[in-house]
Amino acid sequence: MNVSIVQAMINSIDKPAIFINTDYTILAVNEAYRDTYETEVRVGSSRCFEVSHGHSSPCDKHGEECPIRQCVKTERASSVIHIHNTEQGKTYCDIIMRPVKDADGITTGFLEILDKIEFATAESHANKMIGASAPFKTMLTKINRAASSEIAVLLHGETGTGKELVAKALHESSRRAEKPFVVIECTGLNENLFESELFGHEKGAFTGASYAKKGLIEIANGGTVFFDEIADVPLSMQVKLLRLLETQCYRTVGGIKQRKADFRLICASHKNLLELVEKGEFRKDLYYRIAGFPITLPSLYERAEDIPSLALHFLSHSELRHKRFDKKALDRLSEYSFPGNIRELKSIVEQAALLANEDVITIDDLPEQVHFSNHQDSHLKQLVSLEEAEEVYLRRICETEKLPIDELAACLGVSTRTLYRKFQKYELKYE
Numbered sequence: 001m002n003v004s005i006v007q008a009m010i011n012s013i014d015k016p017a018i019f020i021n022t023d024y025t026i027l028a029v030n031e032a033y034r035d036t037y038e039t040e041v042r043v044g045s046s047r048c049f050e051v052s053h054g055h056s057s058p059c060d061k062h063g064e065e066c067p068i069r070q071c072v073k074t075e076r077a078s079s080v081i082h083i084h085n086t087e088q089g090k091t092y093c094d095i096i097m098r099p100v101k102d103a104d105g106i107t108t109g110f111l112e113i114l115d116k117i118e119f120a121t122a123e124s125h126a127n128k129m130i131g132a133s134a135p136f137k138t139m140l141t142k143i144n145r146a147a148s149s150e151i152a153v154l155l156h157g158e159t160g161t162g163k164e165l166v167a168k169a170l171h172e173s174s175r176r177a178e179k180p181f182v183v184i185e186c187t188g189l190n191e192n193l194f195e196s197e198l199f200g201h202e203k204g205a206f207t208g209a210s211y212a213k214k215g216l217i218e219i220a221n222g223g224t225v226f227f228d229e230i231a232d233v234p235l236s237m238q239v240k241l242l243r244l245l246e247t248q249c250y251r252t253v254g255g256i257k258q259r260k261a262d263f264r265l266i267c268a269s270h271k272n273l274l275e276l277v278e279k280g281e282f283r284k285d286l287y288y289r290i291a292g293f294p295i296t297l298p299s300l301y302e303r304a305e306d307i308p309s310l311a312l313h314f315l316s317h318s319e320l321r322h323k324r325f326d327k328k329a330l331d332r333l334s335e336y337s338f339p340g341n342i343r344e345l346k347s348i349v350e351q352a353a354l355l356a357n358e359d360v361i362t363i364d365d366l367p368e369q370v371h372f373s374n375h376q377d378s379h380l381k382q383l384v385s386l387e388e389a390e391e392v393y394l395r396r397i398c399e400t401e402k403l404p405i406d407e408l409a410a411c412l413g414v415s416t417r418t419l420y421r422k423f424q425k426y427e428l429k430y431e
């Protein structure tokens, strides 16, 4: 193998890159790679895991997946998310590893290219996404790949899972980062308001339009538009939105001139849009236009392993950052199901820190819902009267459900009046 040609190839890659032989030894390295790590790279003797992790043996001996092993197994390129020791501390890296073969088809080495992920971290850091669990890493890979493209991204996840944070991360890692990031909250916008908010209006366009107003699409020019709760866009407006997305053109309310729109589209929904399409409540054509690259955000329950680090992160960024959790309190938090996801965890941490009389936050300082949830689960594991079970069930509904009361009553198979009576009986409040 001609090493100087390999080195020239590596130099031409604009991301950190190395060429390694089958024994993990680095045979060629570019400047971007050298600049990434504190550890000096000695061509011909440094091994990749020594530089990136400070390990003395391959990553799979330390509980991480080794992309080289995967390449050898499949004879194809592989990718993995690793945490590397870089100049900026522990940093997430999206690694692509490609086997390089000689004329006889024998693998002689591997090309490794990395992408540093600036918007996430496994350690506490303001304004970054925190996590280290497998579902979190899977989501990171998708966000990182989508960020470098112009594809329309659809974020799906329960309330409080971080959809807006992910949308911002996508924008800030894209080529549009220097331009505006505009959020359009679709819930509660009626048809007229939606159109004038989105497209702007001319002076005198309707009663009360005493001055011309720029629309959000114009304000976002060159940047990203984030449609939050896209499922709530009225059906009649969906067709106008589709036209805007297809033609990239629009008119202000009361205006005649066609205007050109230039924005990257990100949408989010906690509802399952495909189900709404089935029911005829969301246009199929609009769905396929906005769901170019769907990303599902895991609930906190699915990534319970991240609860302690998130709790410590929120505590260290709160007013009471000098306080600390005792182990039992952290364990109890990890057992709780968090229907409100990360937003609920943040609020629970802040409440517990305030409630703690001492500098150590104990189990007794955790708010009621955390105790109740555990008590409730153990309660239902024993034999209890149907009346008691009903009370426990209705209490949980009051904490987690958001359906209008008549829809809820229909789901439970009782009349709205009966449901009200039951809430009264158990002194429950449904809001």
Ligand SMILES: Nc1ncnc2c1ncn2[C@@H]1O[C@H](COP(=O)(O)OP(=O)(O)OP(=O)(O)O)[C@@H](O)[C@H]1O
Binding pocket: 128, 129, 130, 131, 157, 158, 159, 160, 161, 162, 163, 164, 165, 166, 228, 270, 342, 343, 346
């Ligand atoms: N991975 C994370 N690391 C740290 N903080 C996070 C993470 N994900 C979300 N948060 C925080 O959790 C809170 C809720 O996040 P966000 O508002 O983005 O959720 P959402 O899914 O958009 O909620 P909703 O559907 O109710 O609008 C915010 O304070 C956000 O900063």
